[in-house]
Structure formats: structure tokens, C-alpha cells
Amino acid sequence: MNREDREEAMELIGTLGEKGEVFLKDLQARGLNHPLTQEQISLLQEEKMIVIDPRGKVQATEKGKSLSEEIIRRHRLAERLISDVLILREKNKIEESACDLEHVMSPQLTDSICTLLGHPTSCPHGKRIPRGTCCSEKRTQIESLIRSLDKLDPGGQGVIAYISTRDHQLLDQLTSMGLFPGTRVKVHQKQPALVILFEETTLALDKEIAREIHVWRK
Ligand SMILES: [Zn+2]
Ligand SMILES: [Zn+2]
Ligand SMILES: [Zn+2]
CATH class of the missing domain: 1.10.10.10 (Winged helix-like DNA-binding domain superfamily/Winged helix DNA-binding domain)
Known part of the structure; x- marks a missing residue:
């Protein structure tokens, strides 16, 4: 064979x-x-x-x-x-x-x-x-070019490459807020809560969700 x-x-x-x-x-x-x-x-x-x-x-x-x-x-x-x-x-x-x-x-x-x-x-x-x-x-x-959002340091930023969740509801929710491939996000702070900035939005994000969002480091 x-x-x-x-x-x-x-x-x-x-x-x-x-x-x-x-x-x-x-x-x-x-x-x-x-x-x-x-x-x-x-x-x-x-x-x-x-x-x-x-x-x-x-x-x-x-x-x-x-x-x-x-x-x-x-x-x-x-x-x-x-x-x-x-x-x-x-x-x-x-x-x-x-x-x-x-x-x-x-x-x-x-x-x-x-x-x-x-x-x-x-x-x-x-x-x-x-x-x-x-x-x-x-x-x-x-070095990985893509990493999950929770791995970035405060001040670190990247462009969303993909979101790995299988939860369609969550995916729709993130998409409707403007979080989808191509969006540039910046980690504002990690303590006490993870807060990200993108477009004109400031958003506190669960660590579990941040783990599903993968960004190109830029
Ligand atoms: Zn095959
Ligand atoms: Zn591997
Ligand atoms: Zn497949």
C-alpha cells in the first residue's frame, strides 16, 4: 500500500x-x-x-x-x-x-x-x-505569530485572527460588538479584570473568553 x-x-x-x-x-x-x-x-x-x-x-x-x-x-x-x-x-x-x-x-x-x-x-x-x-x-x-488575548501584557495589542469558541451565541455576541477577525484590540489592563480597547469601545472580558480570541501580534 x-x-x-x-x-x-x-x-x-x-x-x-x-x-x-x-x-x-x-x-x-x-x-x-x-x-x-x-x-x-x-x-x-x-x-x-x-x-x-x-x-x-x-x-x-x-x-x-x-x-x-x-x-x-x-x-x-x-x-x-x-x-x-x-x-x-x-x-x-x-x-x-x-x-x-x-x-x-x-x-x-x-x-x-x-x-x-x-x-x-x-x-x-x-x-x-x-x-x-x-x-x-x-x-x-x-515564536508564535498568533496568540490568545489573555497572553498579551497590558498595553499589548494585536489584530484578531480567529475566535475559537464553538458557542455560537457567544460568537454572535462578540461579532455584534465588533469583535471579529480583522479588528485591532489592545489590552488596557489585566487586573483586577481584563479590560480591552477596540474601535471606540472599552470592554471588560472574562478570561475564559479572552482565551478563545486569537490575535496576530502587531
Ligand atoms: Zn485529509
Ligand atoms: Zn503545537
Ligand atoms: Zn476541519
Whole structure:
């Protein structure tokens, strides 16, 4: 099995696995972009990436799981990069480009992109990005260009790159106040409460909310 096919297959199995149990028929469903062939499934078994029980339930082995996590991480970081930095808006183009990119991202490049983006925890669709070694090591070689608002010092400012909350109500609320990608914000004070300035507005913000707002440091 070639590397790209193996990566695609394990990405599919890992992604389906996030929603619940995975059965053989799920891997061959018509609606999929790349349904797996019987031959590919047998190869994955031979390579000890997956095991299939008599009921047809598919489970990734340790080896399979770590490959799945790696590819999902690359895919979702690529999505973030494409949508936030390259500001590509067409949904299907993001998906397509992310799926191309994920196969050419080396572990180093993956961690560099992760660091550059401030170790994001979710993709533009709100799905989790598996953590990499860079996320816990707090590497300093490459400085993050994007960081969350709560990490700025008083007087620090930046331009909103993205807001990572999945709470739509909160997102609408922030948007209606003028807090959305492109808005320049300045941290006025952090104690006793976090207060930010933007446009003509002064606003006290919960730390939890500030953590969801990611800015380009400028
Ligand atoms: Zn992909
Ligand atoms: Zn996504
Ligand atoms: Zn990271």
C-alpha cells in the first residue's frame, strides 16, 4: 500500500472513530470521497494498522491510532493555515488543499505550522486538533505569530485572527460588538479584570473568553 493511500485510509478511520464505533460498511460507504477497497482493507490488516472483529467492527491498533492522530493533526492544522493565514474562504477548496498538504507535511513542518499558529486546539470546523510535541514543550525557536488575548501584557495589542469558541451565541455576541477577525484590540489592563480597547469601545472580558480570541501580534 502506498504511503498516501495508507494515510488517507487511517485518516478516514480515525475521523469516523471520533463519532463512534466504526464498521466495515462505513469504510466502503458510497458517500465517501475515497471509499476503501476490499484490497486496501486487507492490506491495512496485514500491516497491523487495524483489526476487524467477527461483527465487522474495525479498530485501529496502537500503531494505526498513532498514524491516524498524526494525519488528522496535519489535516486540521493545514485547514487552519489555509483559512486563517492564506484567508481562503471557499469551503471545498480548504478541504481539498488540506488533504493535499497533509501528505507532504514532515513532522518538523507540522510542528512549525502549529507553533506559528499558536498551537491551535481546534480546526475551522470546531473539531479538535490532536496535540503534538511542540504544544507541550513550549518551544522558543519559532515564536508564535498568533496568540490568545489573555497572553498579551497590558498595553499589548494585536489584530484578531480567529475566535475559537464553538458557542455560537457567544460568537454572535462578540461579532455584534465588533469583535471579529480583522479588528485591532489592545489590552488596557489585566487586573483586577481584563479590560480591552477596540474601535471606540472599552470592554471588560472574562478570561475564559479572552482565551478563545486569537490575535496576530502587531
Ligand atoms: Zn485529509
Ligand atoms: Zn476541519
Ligand atoms: Zn503545537
